[in-house]
Amino acid sequence: MSDQNSHDDLVPSTFEDEPIANPGLPPHVWRPTDVDPKAEKRAERQVAAFFGLSILCAILFLVSYFVFHVGSDWNTVGGLGASNVALGVFLGGALLFIGIGIIQWARKLMGDHEIVEYRHPARSSEEDREATIAALNAGLEESGIGRRPLVRNTLLGAVGILALPAVVMLRDLGPLPGDKLKHTIWTKGMRVVRDVVGTPILVSDLEIGDLVNALPEALFPTEENGYPEIEGVELQQQKVKAAVILNRMLPDEIVSQQTLNWSVNGIVCYSKICTHVGCPISLNERTTHHLLCPCHQSTFDLTDSGKVIFGPAGHALPQLPLAVDSDGYLIAQSDFTEPVGPSFWERDPS
Amino acid sequence: MSIDTSKVAASNTTTAATAKKPSKAGAAAAWADDRLGLATAMKKNLRKVFPDHWSFMLGEIALWSFVVLLLSGVFLTLWFTPSMGEVTYQGSYDPLRGVTVSEAYNSALKLSFDVRGGLLMRQMHHWAAMVFIAAMMIHLLRVYFTGAFRKPRELNWVIGCLLLLLGTLEGFTGYSLPDDLLSGTGIRAADGFMKSIPLVGSYLSFFLFGGEFPGDAIIPRLFTIHVLLIPGLLLALIAAHMLLLVYHKHTQWPGPGRTEQNVVGFPMLPVYAAKAGGFFFIVFGVTSIMGGLLSINPVWKFGPYDPTKVTAGSQPDWYMGWPDGALRIMPGWEFGIFGHTFPFNVFLPIIVLPGLMFTILLLLPFIENWVTGDKRDHHLLQRPRNAPTRTAVMVSLMTFYGLMWAAGGNDIIAIKLHASINQITYFMRAAVFIGPAIAFFITRRWCISLQRHDNETLLHGYETGIIMRSPEGGYSERHLPVSPARAYSMTARERDELPALEGETDANGIPTPGSRSQKVKAKLATMMYADNVQKPTPEELEEAHHHVDHENELQAGLDHPADGHQFDGHHLVDEEHLRSH
Numbered sequence: 001m002s003d004q005n006s007h008d009d010l011v012p013s014t015f016e017d018e019p020i021a022n023p024g025l026p027p028h029v030w031r032p033t034d035v036d037p038k039a040e041k042r043a044e045r046q047v048a049a050f051f052g053l054s055i056l057c058a059i060l061f062l063v064s065y066f067v068f069h070v071g072s073d074w075n076t077v078g079g080l081g082a083s084n085v086a087l088g089v090f091l092g093g094a095l096l097f098i099g100i101g102i103i104q105w106a107r108k109l110m111g112d113h114e115i116v117e118y119r120h121p122a123r124s125s126e127e128d129r130e131a132t133i134a135a136l137n138a139g140l141e142e143s144g145i146g147r148r149p150l151v152r153n154t155l156l157g158a159v160g161i162l163a164l165p166a167v168v169m170l171r172d173l174g175p176l177p178g179d180k181l182k183h184t185i186w187t188k189g190m191r192v193v194r195d196v197v198g199t200p201i202l203v204s205d206l207e208i209g210d211l212v213n214a215l216p217e218a219l220f221p222t223e224e225n226g227y228p229e230i231e232g233v234e235l236q237q238q239k240v241k242a243a244v245i246l247n248r249m250l251p252d253e254i255v256s257q258q259t260l261n262w263s264v265n266g267i268v269c270y271s272k273i274c275t276h277v278g279c280p281i282s283l284n285e286r287t288t289h290h291l292l293c294p295c296h297q298s299t300f301d302l303t304d305s306g307k308v309i310f311g312p313a314g315h316a317l318p319q320l321p322l323a324v325d326s327d328g329y330l331i332a333q334s335d336f337t338e339p340v341g342p343s344f345w346e347r348d349p350s
Numbered sequence: 351m352s353i354d355t356s357k358v359a360a361s362n363t364t365t366a367a368t369a370k371k372p373s374k375a376g377a378a379a380a381w382a383d384d385r386l387g388l389a390t391a392m393k394k395n396l397r398k399v400f401p402d403h404w405s406f407m408l409g410e411i412a413l414w415s416f417v418v419l420l421l422s423g424v425f426l427t428l429w430f431t432p433s434m435g436e437v438t439y440q441g442s443y444d445p446l447r448g449v450t451v452s453e454a455y456n457s458a459l460k461l462s463f464d465v466r467g468g469l470l471m472r473q474m475h476h477w478a479a480m481v482f483i484a485a486m487m488i489h490l491l492r493v494y495f496t497g498a499f500r501k502p503r504e505l506n507w508v509i510g511c512l513l514l515l516l517g518t519l520e521g522f523t524g525y526s527l528p529d530d531l532l533s534g535t536g537i538r539a540a541d542g543f544m545k546s547i548p549l550v551g552s553y554l555s556f557f558l559f560g561g562e563f564p565g566d567a568i569i570p571r572l573f574t575i576h577v578l579l580i581p582g583l584l585l586a587l588i589a590a591h592m593l594l595l596v597y598h599k600h601t602q603w604p605g606p607g608r609t610e611q612n613v614v615g616f617p618m619l620p621v622y623a624a625k626a627g628g629f630f631f632i633v634f635g636v637t638s639i640m641g642g643l644l645s646i647n648p649v650w651k652f653g654p655y656d657p658t659k660v661t662a663g664s665q666p667d668w669y670m671g672w673p674d675g676a677l678r679i680m681p682g683w684e685f686g687i688f689g690h691t692f693p694f695n696v697f698l699p700i701i702v703l704p705g706l707m708f709t710i711l712l713l714l715p716f717i718e719n720w721v722t723g724d725k726r727d728h729h730l731l732q733r734p735r736n737a738p739t740r741t742a743v744m745v746s747l748m749t750f751y752g753l754m755w756a757a758g759g760n761d762i763i764a765i766k767l768h769a770s771i772n773q774i775t776y777f778m779r780a781a782v783f784i785g786p787a788i789a790f791f792i793t794r795r796w797c798i799s800l801q802r803h804d805n806e807t808l809l810h811g812y813e814t815g816i817i818m819r820s821p822e823g824g825y826s827e828r829h830l831p832v833s834p835a836r837a838y839s840m841t842a843r844e845r846d847e848l849p850a851l852e853g854e855t856d857a858n859g860i861p862t863p864g865s866r867s868q869k870v871k872a873k874l875a876t877m878m879y880a881d882n883v884q885k886p887t888p889e890e891l892e893e894a895h896h897h898v899d900h901e902n903e904l905q906a907g908l909d910h911p912a913d914g915h916q917f918d919g920h921h922l923v924d925e926e927h928l929r930s931h
């Protein structure tokens with residue numbers, strides 16, 4: 001007997017000042033399957049039956065795989081797709097029944113005698129410790145690392161400076177920000193067009209309270225408007241910064257002088273990108289002209305320079321100065337006068 | 351082997367494993383040992399003892415769901431294309447046919463609609479990820495509440511915390527990959543988070559995204575992190591976690607015959623291996639059924655990512671919910687510093703707070719140990735009530751987490767309860783500070799009450815529910831002593847001892863260095879322990895039993911089972927016995 005004992009052995013208790021003595025492990029109780037051959041046979045059949053059910057499920061899984069088509073009937077069975085439901089349930093069954101069978105086997109048929117093992121302290125023995133420390137000291141002594149500070153310090157310096165190539169190697173992960181975050185594609189006289197379709201917008205197109213998602217015309221280049229070709233990554237990057245919303249209100253509802261100056265017949269134009277962390281803002285309160293960001297509920301007052309009236313955003317929504325061109329379409333007076341989107345260190349806080 | 355196997359089911363062998371003729375398994379083992387020399391290590395470990403308790407299964411759920419993640423994840427990589435290149439969707443899902451989407455989104459749709467079992471694997475992968483993180487968290491709570499993190503297991507606590515952190519990051523990088531509208535919104539927010547870091551924020555953002563957001567690099571980069579970097583670290587840490595578990599041997603609950611020096615339970619081979627192996631199939635099977643029946647992350651309904659679009663009710667996966675809640679209830683404090691903008695309203699809740707909370711979690715065992723000065727090894731678990739301050743600390747942290755998490759759903763709460771989102775937010779701002787404090791005090795007093803109740807039970811017996819009427823007409827409830835086994839289990843715990851103060855002044859009356867920290871420690875230890883109820887001393891127990899005996903004598907005439915029908919002539923009760931414990 002090494003360190004395993006029969007569970008009946010009484011193990012000494014360790015609690016100081018013990019009010020109640022350790023009664024020792026309770027005696028082992030035989031299970032019905034240990035003493036009754038009928039119960040044992042029954043348990044054996046149960047376990048085998050579970051494994052059999054697993055086989056059945058696996059076969060049904062294979063059948064479902066070939067019978068059901070995914071693409072054409074993805075919406076059947078409560079919107080989940082017949083194929084997905086059948087494959088999931090039968091694969092689940094095939095796995096579950098193996099698991100249940102094995103556990104039933106362990107509980108009913110495998111030995112259920114608890115055994116005792118003694119613990120050893122996590123630490124090594126005192127001898128081992130001393131021997132290790134002696135070996136460590138001998139090694140350090142022979143290397144002379146303590147006696148030769150010049151060697152040690154230059155080595156530390158050499159290894160330490162290796163961090164620089166490792167960090168500098170990451171430099172080409174991306175270009176430097178430069179002033180990219182501070183400008184958008186909007187320029188003086190650029191038409192404000194509807195997103196998706198790219199058609200220009202007349203003042204009369206908007207009713208009081210309407211909210212229209214819009215983009216600069218430069219993102220819909222045609223031969224007619226003469227803007228340069230833009231697509232892929234660059235299109236997405238410009239879209240992120242240039243997206244705006246148009247909102248029409250009665251001119252006398254406008255509170256701030258600047259908002260009034262930059263509006264056209266009560267139509268105001270603001271960046272669509274939340275100044276908190278950059279979600280597109282889309283929830284419009286028609287009567288109050290408040291705009292709510294669905295991500296973190298920052299609320300901006302469109303009548304008053306996009307001021308934050310609720311929520312975690314730190315500064316107002318940038319307003320795009322609007323004008324009307326000779327054809328009566330809405331155009332920008334200029335680019336945004338401040339960076340759009342989430343705040344960043346280099347942004348001018350005024 | 352002194353184990354009596356005479357009655358073990360006849361289907362099992364009744365002789366010891368070292369049979370006269372070498373078995374097939376023996377021959378295979380010999381072949382392997384000739385080359386690997388594993389017999390020395392396996393000699394003890396094949397029959398290594400694992401104690402049994404339902405709560406020891408929680409970590410196992412995490413382990414097995416990680417295996418499910420590896421298996422289903424490998425399947426997904428066979429079809430998934432981690433690219434942001436634009437293609438026109440031409441697959442089976444009608445509503446999106448002809449739409450320009452990224453290759454990542456295109457292949458996620460292909461997996462969902464044109465690969466048989468692909469949707470199942472996608473949903474299983476997502477469900478298993480949620481189960482993985484949930485199981486890790488509940489396992490962490492179990493370990494903390496029962497004191498299983500104490501010496502010598504502190505390092506395994508640290509590894510476990512790292513696993514939780516990495517698991518969370520793995521989850522975020524994973525659900526961001528399909529490039530759908532919801533996950534894209536999450537990445538967009540993450541870009542805002544990074545930009546909030548002073549000095550380097552916009553540089554970090556440009557480096558991660560390979561230029562301005564969104565760029566075309568983020569999905570491939572997240573993919574490498576998701577399938578190579580973090581899983582590698584997770585695997586290594588899980589291996590270390592398990593090795594340490596085996597080396598330390600599992601903790602166990604105190605009970606008759608179960609002490610600090612031993613571990614009582616079933617041997618690994620066959621019982622524990624079968625139970626754990628069987629449980630793997632159960633976790634796998636349950637995940638399959640969830641993948642089949644419970645829709646999750648239907649990216650085809652969200653549509654492809656478009657930086658100008660968003661859906662109402664945008665929320666991250668649940669485990670990212672609590673920092674999102676902090677972000678929502680944070681006041682909009684943005685500071686200007688020498689011509690620079692410091693977005694403290696984003697930096698504090700999303701960069702500082704999670705890091706701070708994680709550090710606190712990591713340090714909990716060391717803080718407790720610093721206060722108690724306890725240097726002993728602990729292998730017996732404690733009931734949460736027997737460490738009232740510790741339990742209260744965790745309940746307090748849980749309350750903070752829960753309130754933050756609820757704040758992350760403030761829009762949903764507002765809609766469901768028809769309440770004002772402004773008022774919910776203002777309420778939450780206060781609640782995240784007041785709630786944990788209230789939870790701390792209630793939990794601590796509750797634990798102490800439970801300790802008192804335990805002592806009451808030990809000294810005066812358990813309440814039988816039988817009401818006795820004395821000849822004078824007074825009523826009293828009859829108490830009976832608990833069984834010795836239960837009484838032992840209830841008292842098998844240490845008495846809390848205040849750490850001895852090291853000499854505050856030296857021989858010349860000059861304060862010894864470090865005596866201030868000694869005083870702080872002493873004060874903290876007093877706060878931690880002073881109100882705890884200690885188990886009765888043998889004398890107290892003796893006296894109480896004496897008292898009970900005396901009372902029983904007085905009640906000798908009444909000493910019979912009472913079911914309320916003694917005197918109404920329904921039946922005789924002389925032969926009936928009360929349940930014996």
